[in-house]
Amino acid sequence: MISTLKADITGLDFDIIVNAANSRLLPGGGVCGAIFSKAGKELEEECQKIGHCQTGQAVITDAYALPCKAIIHTVGPIYKDGKHNEAEFLSACYWNSLSLAYNYMRMHEMVRLTLAFPCISTGIYGYPNEEACKIAISTVKKLMSQYPDAKAIDVIFVCYLEKDYMLYKKELRRHEINRRSIA
Numbered sequence: 001m002i003s004t005l006k007a008d009i010t011g012l013d014f015d016i017i018v019n020a021a022n023s024r025l026l027p028g029g030g031v032c033g034a035i036f037s038k039a040g041k042e043l044e045e046e047c048q049k050i051g052h053c054q055t056g057q058a059v060i061t062d063a064y065a066l067p068c069k070a071i072i073h074t075v076g077p078i079y080k081d082g083k084h085n086e087a088e089f090l091s092a093c094y095w096n097s098l099s100l101a102y103n104y105m106r107m108h109e110m111v112r113l114t115l116a117f118p119c120i121s122t123g124i125y126g127y128p129n130e131e132a133c134k135i136a137i138s139t140v141k142k143l144m145s146q147y148p149d150a151k152a153i154d155v156i157f158v159c160y161l162e163k164d165y166m167l168y169k170k171e172l173r174r175h176e177i178n179r180r181s182i183a
């Protein structure tokens with residue numbers, strides 16, 4: 001199932017939450033800063049051992065003091081003008097995070113898994129919100145249609161801002177209407 005929620009992602013006890021990280025896996029600001037400060041120093045230590053993550057890629061760590069079980073750190077693109085493969089990189093963030101979550105689910109012999117995404121790149125990295133929302137939803141839908149086993153993952157788009165929450169609700173409704181009209 002794919003859904004949306006307006007909340008602070010750091011307070012959620014879903015199985016995995018996703019961090020909108022930077023390539024050096026340092027605390028930074030935004031949702032990343034909040035995740036690092038609530039998870040505790042050990043998260044910084046684990047991230048420094050990993051060292052680096054390229055734009056569009058994702059890595060997984062323990063969640064330490066956070067209520068979730070694990071954190072996936074993915075590095076979104078810095079939005080320039082839309083002509084620097086920003087859409088491909090943003091889509092890769094969602095795709096690679098979902099793939100990691102799927103492997104985690106299999107490795108831990110879980111039947112289902114809950115995965116919470118923030119609106120990657122739409123804060124400090126400046127990605128236009130509506131476009132980012134469309135890419136996020138269409139990427140998750142595409143992966144699930146190519147790999148039906150991944151439907152065991154419940155994806156929750158966690159919006160901090162009301163405007164993102166409205167966008168996600170509208171876009172998810174649009175997909176639902178399309179699905180019904182195809183069926």
Ligand code: AR6
Binds near residue numbers: 008032120126
């Ligand atoms: N829970 C859920 N979403 C949040 C929270 C929260 N607690 N706080 C902010 N958001 P941003 P980016 C939303 O700037 O654009 C960092 O310094 C926010 O409203 O956190 O990918 C990193 O280290 C927005 O919708 O991430 C990188 O250097 C979304 O999270 C850089 O910023 C993403 O905003 C990454 O920039």
